[in-house]
Amino acid sequence: MEGVTEIPHGAPPETTFYEQVGGEDTFRRLVHRFYEGVAEDPLLRPMYPEEDLGPAEERLTLFLIQYWGGPTTYSQNRGHPRLRMRHAPFTVDRAAHDAWLRHMRTAVDELGLSEEHERTLWKYLTYAAATMVNTAG
Template sequence: MTIPSLPTPPEPGVRKPLMRNDPFSQPGYTDNFYDAVGGHETFVKLIDVFYDGVATDPLLRPMYPEEDLGPAKRRFLMFLEQYWGGPTTYGEERGHPRLRMRHMPFRVTPEAKERWLHHMRTAVDSLDLPPLYEGTLWDYMERAALSMVNSPSDTQG
């Protein structure tokens, strides 16, 4: 019977990039989720992939009245970066997030929430985060999406 060998740990002082299935892949210590998952570049990718889906979604796209999604992408990026411990640009430019108030002009139905989560799931998956970070981020997205629902379903049932 062959016993599988364990992975070889890196040499002391050598950091390996953060990889999902490598037990020795760890970021440097931080008490900050934003830094732990890769900072600005990670959140830019999250937002870019998310809005790629929104741009072609017939239910969600009308909720973004600006012809160019760029301003919405920037606001969401700033919000998420600040929420997770990154730059505080959102608060400096826009004040308190007031998420429910900012979403009230739009009919956010359970169907819209599900479409939003569909595109966000694609975006979160694209990051290939380690399970703990992925779960933490996804849990927040699910709770945030649910809290934005402000209208009943469009379907009769």
Template sequence: MTDRVTYYEAMGGHETFVRLVHEFYKGVADDEALRALYPEEDLGPAEVRLRMFLEQYWGGPTTYSEQRGHPRLRMRHVPYAVTPDQRDRWLLHMMNAVDTLDLQQELDDMLRDYLTRAAYSLVNTPGADGTF
């Protein structure tokens, strides 16, 4: 046994990620422009997938890979036209969700940094002004 704690555990484990993702999808549900990226009528399956992905990324259970294979984040998002506006909307709802967690500052900063970098990396369609 090791004294080493994963980021997943330090953040509060499963319940923290359930809360994060659920709060995020509450924002998505009412955001028409962002909702266009979610073809399923029911956001429940997307909520489960994102929670499993984030849990695995931060050192929790590997359920995402066991059920869906390698995350291949960019590849999985290629079929969707992700614009800078949608990225910004995604980040707005995600950062609002992070606000509800009351994480230690260092963990909060790390989570926000990762989510921001991930969101920027998924933009694959220029905005109305032609920029990414």
């Protein structure tokens, strides 16, 4: 048939970024390392009202897993991400943006991803951080 591409039997299905980088374990390691930095950060730590950072760590982990093609547990539990709305109560200025990225950079570097995967992930994280800024300064 003209215009139809036949997929050969036995051809592997395309994998998601989530699968390519190691699945849930990779995102759990990323976010856990990130929150180790946040726990010691005098600027970011006060933005997390819970005494234990565990719930925030779990929310970010599930969000990133879903975003990158893994299970949709985040939306099943919390609905639409609405990231800007969820961050609106907090003052997110350039200093907070920079601190967030500094801790995330450390976490990404420790994953040991391929250059292409690291670049893809970092591009998204820098974009996401920029969109959360809601206060000049």
